[in-house]
Amino acid sequence: MKACYRLKMIRRAAKTMTTYAPSTMALHADATGTFSHEWDVAAPIGVTSTFERVNDEAGYVYSRSSAPTRSRCETVLAALETQGGVEAQALLYSSGLAAVHGALCALMSETPGAKRRLLIDGGYHGTHAVIASLNSAHVQLDVCGLSEPQPGDIVWLESPKNPTAELADVAAYASTDVIVDATLGPPPLQYPLTFGARLVVHSATKALAGHSDAVAGLVLCAADDPLASVLTKQREAFGAVPGSLETWLLLRSLRTLDLRVKRQTATAAAIVDWLRAGVPGVKAVLSAHGTDLAARQMPKGVGGTFAIELDDEAMARAFPRTLKLFKDATSLGGCESLAEWRRRYDDNVSPTLIRISVGLEDPDDLIADIQAALDKLRRTT
Numbered sequence: 001m002k003a004c005y006r007l008k009m010i011r012r013a014a015k016t017m018t019t020y021a022p023s024t025m026a027l028h029a030d031a032t033g034t035f036s037h038e039w040d041v042a043a044p045i046g047v048t049s050t051f052e053r054v055n056d057e058a059g060y061v062y063s064r065s066s067a068p069t070r071s072r073c074e075t076v077l078a079a080l081e082t083q084g085g086v087e088a089q090a091l092l093y094s095s096g097l098a099a100v101h102g103a104l105c106a107l108m109s110e111t112p113g114a115k116r117r118l119l120i121d122g123g124y125h126g127t128h129a130v131i132a133s134l135n136s137a138h139v140q141l142d143v144c145g146l147s148e149p150q151p152g153d154i155v156w157l158e159s160p161k162n163p164t165a166e167l168a169d170v171a172a173y174a175s176t177d178v179i180v181d182a183t184l185g186p187p188p189l190q191y192p193l194t195f196g197a198r199l200v201v202h203s204a205t206k207a208l209a210g211h212s213d214a215v216a217g218l219v220l221c222a223a224d225d226p227l228a229s230v231l232t233k234q235r236e237a238f239g240a241v242p243g244s245l246e247t248w249l250l251l252r253s254l255r256t257l258d259l260r261v262k263r264q265t266a267t268a269a270a271i272v273d274w275l276r277a278g279v280p281g282v283k284a285v286l287s288a289h290g291t292d293l294a295a296r297q298m299p300k301g302v303g304g305t306f307a308i309e310l311d312d313e314a315m316a317r318a319f320p321r322t323l324k325l326f327k328d329a330t331s332l333g334g335c336e337s338l339a340e341w342r343r344r345y346d347d348n349v350s351p352t353l354i355r356i357s358v359g360l361e362d363p364d365d366l367i368a369d370i371q372a373a374l375d376k377l378r379r380t381t
């Protein structure tokens, strides 16, 4: 049965199954003879670090290079992205920031030694830390704000943006190398490759894993892009691969991704609609829900994360801990609703801003919780 581990067969299996909807693919993209060689319905967790050389062409060798549970999880992720219409390759990393690092290094290695402009505006603070670390190691990224791209530029778009929830118009930059951090808008909400992105990055720690129990990252590109093999080689060299347990948890979570993401999106939209109708204590609601760009780029909804600005900083600092159902914790995309005073981690964010990640609780309970916390704070602060 060792032959069932052949990588070539895995790729073929992914290719022949593009006719089902996302929720079906999440459960069946890996349900081929290639992976399901046992009677198990749930995927087994593979923990081996090395593989016996049963013959000279056996597929798996050493788990930093590739491993069955990881390939299986990547097969499902590639199939989910391929739903957008561009056949995708998926590579898992040890964290979202390892994926950010992998994506930038792969792109920079296409122009060795060249100084390239990197157009980027705001977004996740950790991404800026990766760029600064690369530059301190003599990678030449000339960091500029988002503007009209010139040939050779790299454009980094986070869409929706963390924590302000704005969307970036991916197609408007498609003439150059665009990397989209799509963490806040996982499939089936958007397919950046179809809008012209060269690479798509996710913190799989967030909605993809979805249960606040695994740290992992993901890079996607078109399967026929030469970057696919560059990414694979460089990941093997850097060694930033997720562990067995994290990979297995992620694969398990992907089975319910479609259900979770749609529910979180619908609940967030209901809360945003309620807030926009006017709630005392809330001076701004930051969400792309209802915008023209959302209708074009994210027709199924803009995800479960949005932000609000409260009347003053004292209220904003106290708000997350005054809530009962939302936990005062960083991160997003999990089953549990979270709220955080974002300024604690990011100096560039307004001191009245609260980032909210909606989980799987009942929408009415969440609205009542927000209302009660605001009422209490308006009486006491």
Ligand SMILES: *Cc1c(COP(=O)(O)O)cnc(C)c1O
Binding pocket: 095, 096, 097, 098, 124, 126, 127, 158, 162, 181, 183, 184, 202, 203, 204, 205, 206, 215, 216, 217
């Ligand atoms: C969390 C996050 C990251 C970093 O991911 P980790 O898995 O924490 O390394 C990158 N981009 C965005 C938009 C994020 O929210």
